Amino acid sequence: MYFSFIGLIVPIFFIVIFGIFIFTAVKGIGQWHSNNQQPVLTVAAKVVSKRTNVSRHNHTNDNNIHSTADTTYYATFEVESGDRMEFHISGKEYGKLAEGDIGKLTFQGTRYQNFERIKTSYEE
Structure with a gap:
């Protein structure tokens, strides 16, 4: 039971971290593009x-x-x-x-x- 829980949490943790990284990168690129249009x-x-x-x-x-x-x-x-x-x-x-x-x-x-x-x- 414990190992199946860890097996579920670890991938979710990495997906969330990767998602935050992607979100931050996209937001930064969007701000850069917006500034260039001003x-x-x-x-x-x-x-x-x-x-x-x-x-x-x-x-x-x-x-x-x-x-x-x-x-x-x-x-x-x-x-x-x-x-x-x-x-x-x-x-x-x-x-x-x-x-x-x-x-x-x-x-x-x-x-x-x-x-x-x-x-x-x-x-x-």
Whole structure:
């Protein structure tokens, strides 16, 4: 009885994992295609917030624990209409931006392309 239960659960587990992998891949390809269909827009915007997401991973190898961390960077921009958009940006771009900066935001769909600063947050 126990072995027949395991024999049933293991294939279902792998099918679910494979299904999640396929779903994630199709969703990513769909977003990429959707972004490519959108026009590249440049609009006046203000940097209203920045945030990071740090993911930590522990790896055990020959009785040694090795830890790594990955940081994902985000910036939120507010456009003239009052709408806010959050974009995934590079660490280099994250370091260049300051909350309150005003400039021209260039994006395509959900894809961040550039922010050209016109006025820094320190200028009145």
